[in-house]
Amino acid sequence: MAKAVIKNIKIKGISIVLGENELRFENEPHFWNNNKTQLEKLQKMIGFGTRYCTNKETTTADLCEQAAKNLLVTTQTDISSIDAIVFATQTPDYYMPGNAHVIHRNLGFSKDTMAIDLEFGCSGYIYGLFTAASMINSGFKRVLLLTGDTLSKSANPKDRTEAPLFGDAGSATIIEYDGNAKNSYFILKSDGRGIDSMLQPAGAYRVPSSEETRKDIEDKDGNVRNQENIYMNGFEIFNFTLTEQPKLMDEILEFSGNTKEDIDYFALHQANVYIVETILKKAKIPFEKAPAHIFAKYGNQNSASVPSVICSELHDKFKNGKKKVLMQGFGIGLSWGACIMDFENTICIQPQIYGGKK
Secondary structure: OOEEEEOOEEEEEEEEEEOOEEEEHHHOHHHOOOOHHHHHHHHHHOOOOEEEEOOOOOOHHHHHHHHHHHHHHHOOOOHHHOOEEEEEOOOOOOOOOOHHHHHHHHOOOOOOOEEEEEOOOOOHHHHHHHHHHHHHHOOOOEEEEEEEEOHHHOOOOOOOOOOOOEOOEEEEEEEEEOOOOOOEEEEEEEOHHHHHHEEOOOOOOOOOOOOOOOOOEEOOOOOEEOOOOOEEOHHHHHHHHHHHHHHHHHHHHHHHOOOHHHOOEEEEOOOOHHHHHHHHHHHOOOHHHOOOOHHHHHOEOHHHHHHHHHHHHOOOOOOOOOEEEEEEEEEOOOEEEEEEEEEOOOEEOOOEEOOOOO
16 A cells, blocks of 8 residues: 655745636637537536646746746745755656756756656646655655646647646645654555546657647547547546545545544645535535635646645645645546645745746
8 A cells, every 4th residue: 555654844835837828718619619508507517717828839847947946036945955856747848858857957956966757647746745755754855846737738729628628837846854844644546547548649659649640530529639639538537536536535534643624724636626526525525625716717737736726725824833734636647646744834925927938
């Protein structure tokens, strides 16, 4: 069982940067068949509202670089004090090398700072936190965790089931050693049998890019995509989410020796409003403890979703005293994970729009 108790870690700060283009669902009539009734239904049920997407030239590393710069300056952290960069994304700038080395170069880290990449989507923040925390548990003093995605580039603009979902964002988190910190708890899970439920079928090495893989095909529901676009089996993902996520929440609470009443805030991946609200109802979590409408503001931000919840809705909650936070992410792989840890004097920078290369 992939469970871990990690001592002596704290989150010093978190920041997030959004794609530079604000898109409004009501201004995209092709996604709702020019039907106002359907628009209102989708907005109410799924939570479609606004999302922020990047220009063609802006990458995941660009967003995370700005988030890192903001955080380093605000927390007055010298890059020489950072022992490692961990970068979790499923939309890297290059096939090789990974984005951690791109940031290492761009921000001028020394040779003494290691760089490592993780390929994860919506569970990426939890897996990244675990990796960073494990490093600190092994003797590192401070780790810069970057998580983000520009998955809007992977969805076909004519695919009503995918394109309106995704917003682009990049986050930065500083995790450091603190001898007075209480234990943090992690549970991580995977199910490779769910690969076909959410994937980008072609364009890499198993099925290389070709004229055939780039050919758009219309399905029986009128959605258009090609083999190099992201595909999601909505029914299977929905079933996976509602079957596994309330169960995981119960498991992490039991493992950590906490009750739901002990948790001050729940920061859940924002797949969509309906899924988040359904998880909360099944788990009997009061909505005032768990922001559930971030999707309506920013879209599904994948690996940046959990830090977005914290920076957007909880940024002013950690100034006085400790707050216990349960974080949970779930998605592609299939992979899912949860973490319970204390936040105290954690600096959370409210979301900023990407400002371009300086």
